[in-house]
Amino acid sequence: MTGVVCRNCNTWLPPDFTAQCPQCQNSLIWEGEEKNIIDHLEPNCLINRYDGSDLLEPAVLLKCGRTNAKVATKLQEYQKPVSLSKQKVYYFDQQILSSVQALRNERTAAMMRYEQLIQSHWRQLKPYPYH
Numbered sequence: 001m002t003g004v005v006c007r008n009c010n011t012w013l014p015p016d017f018t019a020q021c022p023q024c025q026n027s028l029i030w031e032g033e034e035k036n037i038i039d040h041l042e043p044n045c046l047i048n049r050y051d052g053s054d055l056l057e058p059a060v061l062l063k064c065g066r067t068n069a070k071v072a073t074k075l076q077e078y079q080k081p082v083s084l085s086k087q088k089v090y091y092f093d094q095q096i097l098s099s100v101q102a103l104r105n106e107r108t109a110a111m112m113r114y115e116q117l118i119q120s121h122w123r124q125l126k127p128y129p130y131h
């Protein structure tokens with residue numbers, strides 16, 4: 001564990017079991033039912049933040065304005081959220097996420113194989129015999 005987030009004010013805290021949040025002065029409860037720190041990401045949406053990319057990332061929706069949404073893709077981002085257009089945020093769907101990730105990996109592997117195949121032909125090219 002590298003750190004946790006205060007559920008009250010989204011401040012990033014070192015994992016040293018402080019009794020109080022230095023930012024909002026809330027008493028922190030680190031274990032049990034009343035736990036008010038966040039120690040792992042529970043994604044509730046999928047985001048596609050890069051134009052032209054088909055990358056989906058699991059994220060937590062933190063805030064939503066008129067045109068933009070603020071999300072966290074890791075705990076550190078609760079304090080410094082990623083801001084993106086609301087249209088780039090989708091309902092969380094583990095099955096679609098897994099399928100897209102698997103296909104993206106397959107595509108990467110296939111592209112590398114094609115590169116190697118093309119290279120193997122290129123290596124057989126002979127220089128033009130100018131005379």
Ligand SMILES: [Zn+2]
Binds near residue numbers: 007011022024025
């Ligand atoms: Zn706090």
